[in-house]
Amino acid sequence: KQEVTQIPAALSVPEGENLVLNCSFTDSAIYNLQWFRQDPGKGLTSLLLIQSSQREQTSGRLNASLDKSSGRSTLYIAASQPGDSATYLCAAVEDDMRFGAGTRLTVKP
Amino acid sequence: GAVVSQHPSWVICKSGTSVKIECRSLDFQATTMFWYRQFPKQSLMLMATSNEGSKATYEQGVEKDKFLINHASLTLSTLTVTSAHPEDSSFYICSASAAGPIIYEQYFGPGTRLTVT
Numbered sequence: 001k002q003e004v005t006q007i008p009a010a011l012s013v014p015e016g017e018n019l020v021l022n023c024s025f026t027d028s029a030i031y032n033l034q035w036f037r038q039d040p041g042k043g044l045t046s047l048l049l050i051q052s053s054q055r056e057q058t059s060g061r062l063n064a065s066l067d068k069s070s071g072r073s074t075l076y077i078a079a080s081q082p083g084d085s086a087t088y089l090c091a092a093v094e095d096d097m098r099f100g101a102g103t104r105l106t107v108k109p
Numbered sequence: 110g111a112v113v114s115q116h117p118s119w120v121i122c123k124s125g126t127s128v129k130i131e132c133r134s135l136d137f138q139a140t141t142m143f144w145y146r147q148f149p150k151q152s153l154m155l156m157a158t159s160n161e162g163s164k165a166t167y168e169q170g171v172e173k174d175k176f177l178i179n180h181a182s183l184t185l186s187t188l189t190v191t192s193a194h195p196e197d198s199s200f201y202i203c204s205a206s207a208a209g210p211i212i213y214e215q216y217f218g219p220g221t222r223l224t225v226t
Contacts, residue, residue, distance in 0.1 A: 004152075036217075043115075043202055043219035044153075089152065097143075097215060099152040 002027045004092050006100035013080055014108050021075040021103045023090035028068045035064050035075050036089045038102070044089065048075070080107045112136055113205050115218035122193055122225055130188045130221045132203030138183035139205035143215060144176075147200040159186055193225045 003026045013019050023033070032051045036044040048057045048064040050073065056065040063076040073090055087102040112135040122128050132142055141160050145153040157173075159165040159180035167173045175197075177189040186205075190197055200222050204215035 041200070041220070041222065044204075044217040046217075049214065096155055096158070099154075101150075101152040104150075 004100040010104040025092040113218040119222040134205040142186035
Protein backbone atom coordinates (compact mmCIF):
# COMPACT_ATOMS: atom_id res chain seq x y z
CA LYS A 1 0.00 0.00 0.00
CA GLN A 2 1.35 3.36 -1.04
CA GLU A 3 2.42 5.63 1.80
CA VAL A 4 3.19 9.28 1.25
CA THR A 5 5.18 11.34 3.72
CA GLN A 6 5.80 15.07 3.72
CA ILE A 7 8.56 16.82 5.56
CA PRO A 8 8.53 19.23 7.27
CA ALA A 9 5.04 19.27 8.75
CA ALA A 10 5.27 23.02 9.20
CA LEU A 11 7.59 25.70 7.94
CA SER A 12 7.85 29.42 8.66
CA VAL A 13 10.03 31.66 6.55
CA PRO A 14 10.47 35.39 6.01
CA GLU A 15 9.18 36.89 2.81
CA GLY A 16 11.53 36.61 -0.13
CA GLU A 17 13.18 33.35 0.84
CA ASN A 18 13.44 30.40 -1.49
CA LEU A 19 12.20 27.17 0.05
CA VAL A 20 11.87 23.47 -0.61
CA LEU A 21 9.08 21.14 0.44
CA ASN A 22 9.71 17.43 0.44
CA CYS A 23 7.49 14.49 -0.44
CA SER A 24 8.43 10.82 -0.35
CA PHE A 25 6.46 7.79 -1.45
CA THR A 26 7.02 4.09 -0.89
CA ASP A 27 5.86 2.56 -4.17
CA SER A 28 7.64 3.92 -7.23
CA ALA A 29 5.10 2.46 -9.69
CA ILE A 30 3.15 5.68 -9.95
CA TYR A 31 1.42 7.22 -12.96
CA ASN A 32 2.12 10.72 -11.80
CA LEU A 33 2.68 12.88 -8.78
CA GLN A 34 0.72 16.02 -8.04
CA TRP A 35 1.19 19.01 -5.79
CA PHE A 36 -1.78 20.87 -4.39
CA ARG A 37 -2.36 23.95 -2.32
CA GLN A 38 -5.04 24.05 0.35
CA ASP A 39 -6.07 27.23 2.11
CA PRO A 40 -7.68 26.90 5.57
CA GLY A 41 -11.18 25.45 5.32
CA LYS A 42 -11.00 25.26 1.54
CA GLY A 43 -10.67 22.63 -1.12
CA LEU A 44 -7.59 21.77 -3.14
CA THR A 45 -6.01 23.80 -5.90
CA SER A 46 -3.85 21.85 -8.28
CA LEU A 47 -0.39 23.39 -8.68
CA LEU A 48 1.71 20.98 -10.68
CA LEU A 49 1.39 17.51 -12.11
CA ILE A 50 4.49 15.51 -13.02
CA GLN A 51 4.00 12.49 -15.22
CA SER A 52 6.01 9.40 -14.31
CA SER A 53 8.17 9.88 -17.41
CA GLN A 54 9.03 13.46 -16.48
CA ARG A 55 11.58 14.77 -14.05
CA GLU A 56 10.22 18.22 -13.38
CA GLN A 57 7.51 20.73 -14.06
CA THR A 58 7.55 24.49 -13.66
CA SER A 59 4.81 27.04 -13.22
CA GLY A 60 5.82 30.59 -12.41
CA ARG A 61 7.74 30.62 -9.14
CA LEU A 62 7.04 26.94 -8.55
CA ASN A 63 9.19 24.06 -9.66
CA ALA A 64 8.46 20.44 -8.84
CA SER A 65 10.87 17.59 -9.39
CA LEU A 66 10.32 13.86 -9.39
CA ASP A 67 12.78 11.04 -8.78
CA LYS A 68 10.81 7.84 -9.05
CA SER A 69 13.73 5.57 -8.31
CA SER A 70 14.28 7.13 -4.92
CA GLY A 71 10.59 7.75 -4.28
CA ARG A 72 10.98 11.49 -3.83
CA SER A 73 9.52 14.72 -5.09
CA THR A 74 10.32 18.26 -4.13
CA LEU A 75 8.41 21.49 -4.56
CA TYR A 76 10.62 24.53 -4.86
CA ILE A 77 9.08 27.95 -4.23
CA ALA A 78 11.17 30.90 -5.29
CA ALA A 79 10.96 34.35 -3.73
CA SER A 80 8.21 33.40 -1.31
CA GLN A 81 5.37 35.83 -0.61
CA PRO A 82 2.85 36.08 2.25
CA GLY A 83 0.18 34.97 -0.21
CA ASP A 84 1.98 31.65 -0.51
CA SER A 85 0.97 30.83 3.06
CA ALA A 86 -1.12 27.67 2.89
CA THR A 87 -0.86 23.93 3.31
CA TYR A 88 0.85 22.14 0.45
CA LEU A 89 -0.12 18.55 -0.24
CA CYS A 90 1.53 16.05 -2.52
CA ALA A 91 -0.30 13.05 -3.91
CA ALA A 92 1.03 9.93 -5.58
CA VAL A 93 -1.26 8.55 -8.25
CA GLU A 94 -1.49 4.87 -9.06
CA ASP A 95 -4.95 3.37 -9.39
CA ASP A 96 -6.03 5.86 -6.79
CA MET A 97 -4.60 9.00 -5.26
CA ARG A 98 -2.70 8.85 -1.96
CA PHE A 99 -2.03 12.08 -0.15
CA GLY A 100 0.64 13.14 2.24
CA ALA A 101 -0.36 14.96 5.42
CA GLY A 102 0.89 18.24 4.02
CA THR A 103 3.33 20.98 4.92
CA ARG A 104 1.86 24.10 6.53
CA LEU A 105 3.76 27.03 5.14
CA THR A 106 3.75 30.47 6.72
CA VAL A 107 5.51 33.30 4.93
CA LYS A 108 6.00 36.28 7.22
CA PRO A 109 6.00 39.81 5.78
CA GLY B 110 -12.87 24.61 -17.33
CA ALA B 111 -13.01 21.52 -15.09
CA VAL B 112 -14.95 23.07 -12.25
CA VAL B 113 -16.41 20.99 -9.45
CA SER B 114 -18.87 22.42 -6.97
CA GLN B 115 -20.11 21.16 -3.63
CA HIS B 116 -23.23 22.03 -1.75
CA PRO B 117 -23.56 22.96 1.00
CA SER B 118 -20.20 24.49 1.87
CA TRP B 119 -20.91 23.96 5.54
CA VAL B 120 -23.65 22.30 7.54
CA ILE B 121 -24.45 21.84 11.21
CA CYS B 122 -26.77 19.05 12.19
CA LYS B 123 -27.92 17.30 15.32
CA SER B 124 -26.76 13.86 16.28
CA GLY B 125 -28.94 11.15 14.78
CA THR B 126 -30.03 13.10 11.73
CA SER B 127 -28.93 12.54 8.13
CA VAL B 128 -27.11 14.99 5.93
CA LYS B 129 -26.76 15.01 2.15
CA ILE B 130 -23.81 16.58 0.37
CA GLU B 131 -23.88 17.20 -3.37
CA CYS B 132 -20.94 17.17 -5.73
CA ARG B 133 -21.37 18.49 -9.26
CA SER B 134 -19.07 18.70 -12.25
CA LEU B 135 -20.12 21.94 -13.91
CA ASP B 136 -18.47 21.83 -17.30
CA PHE B 137 -17.52 18.23 -17.97
CA GLN B 138 -18.92 14.77 -17.64
CA ALA B 139 -17.47 12.90 -14.70
CA THR B 140 -17.43 9.18 -15.26
CA THR B 141 -15.90 8.73 -11.84
CA MET B 142 -16.27 10.73 -8.65
CA PHE B 143 -14.36 10.35 -5.41
CA TRP B 144 -15.22 11.21 -1.85
CA TYR B 145 -12.58 12.11 0.70
CA ARG B 146 -12.70 13.16 4.31
CA GLN B 147 -10.13 15.25 6.07
CA PHE B 148 -9.68 15.69 9.80
CA PRO B 149 -7.94 18.81 11.11
CA LYS B 150 -4.26 18.94 10.20
CA GLN B 151 -4.46 15.55 8.57
CA SER B 152 -4.40 14.43 5.00
CA LEU B 153 -7.27 13.54 2.76
CA MET B 154 -8.43 9.96 3.14
CA LEU B 155 -10.28 8.35 0.29
CA MET B 156 -13.67 7.07 1.42
CA ALA B 157 -15.16 5.72 -1.77
CA THR B 158 -15.08 5.77 -5.54
CA SER B 159 -18.26 5.95 -7.55
CA ASN B 160 -18.90 5.39 -11.22
CA GLU B 161 -22.01 6.72 -12.88
CA GLY B 162 -24.85 4.25 -12.76
CA SER B 163 -23.13 1.67 -10.57
CA LYS B 164 -22.57 1.03 -6.90
CA ALA B 165 -19.77 2.82 -5.13
CA THR B 166 -16.60 1.05 -4.09
CA TYR B 167 -15.76 1.78 -0.48
CA GLU B 168 -12.33 1.83 1.10
CA GLN B 169 -11.60 -0.56 3.90
CA GLY B 170 -13.02 0.65 7.19
CA VAL B 171 -15.64 2.92 5.63
CA GLU B 172 -19.19 1.89 6.52
CA LYS B 173 -21.20 1.78 3.31
CA ASP B 174 -24.50 1.77 5.18
CA LYS B 175 -23.53 4.93 7.00
CA PHE B 176 -22.06 6.82 4.08
CA LEU B 177 -24.47 6.37 1.20
CA ILE B 178 -23.15 7.40 -2.18
CA ASN B 179 -25.25 7.87 -5.26
CA HIS B 180 -23.85 8.74 -8.68
CA ALA B 181 -27.03 9.02 -10.67
CA SER B 182 -25.74 11.12 -13.53
CA LEU B 183 -22.48 12.10 -15.19
CA THR B 184 -22.52 15.45 -13.41
CA LEU B 185 -23.85 14.67 -9.94
CA SER B 186 -22.84 12.50 -7.04
CA THR B 187 -24.27 12.69 -3.54
CA LEU B 188 -22.92 11.58 -0.19
CA THR B 189 -25.46 11.04 2.57
CA VAL B 190 -24.20 10.69 6.10
CA THR B 191 -26.89 8.71 7.86
CA SER B 192 -27.53 8.89 11.59
CA ALA B 193 -24.69 11.33 12.00
CA HIS B 194 -22.67 11.41 15.20
CA PRO B 195 -20.14 13.93 16.49
CA GLU B 196 -17.26 11.73 15.34
CA ASP B 197 -18.53 12.19 11.77
CA SER B 198 -17.70 15.88 12.01
CA SER B 199 -15.10 16.46 9.34
CA PHE B 200 -14.29 18.20 6.10
CA TYR B 201 -15.65 16.25 3.15
CA ILE B 202 -14.16 16.84 -0.28
CA CYS B 203 -15.28 15.35 -3.56
CA SER B 204 -13.37 15.15 -6.79
CA ALA B 205 -14.34 14.24 -10.30
CA SER B 206 -12.54 12.64 -13.19
CA ALA B 207 -13.44 12.34 -16.83
CA ALA B 208 -10.79 9.70 -17.28
CA GLY B 209 -12.56 6.83 -15.59
CA PRO B 210 -11.44 4.78 -12.59
CA ILE B 211 -7.75 4.94 -13.47
CA ILE B 212 -6.84 8.30 -12.18
CA TYR B 213 -4.67 10.70 -14.08
CA GLU B 214 -6.37 13.89 -13.18
CA GLN B 215 -8.97 14.67 -10.62
CA TYR B 216 -10.67 18.01 -10.16
CA PHE B 217 -11.53 18.82 -6.59
CA GLY B 218 -14.54 20.51 -5.12
CA PRO B 219 -14.23 23.23 -2.48
CA GLY B 220 -15.25 20.91 0.34
CA THR B 221 -18.10 20.72 2.84
CA ARG B 222 -17.57 21.28 6.54
CA LEU B 223 -19.87 19.03 8.55
CA THR B 224 -20.37 19.65 12.25
CA VAL B 225 -22.53 17.24 14.21
CA THR B 226 -23.69 18.50 17.59
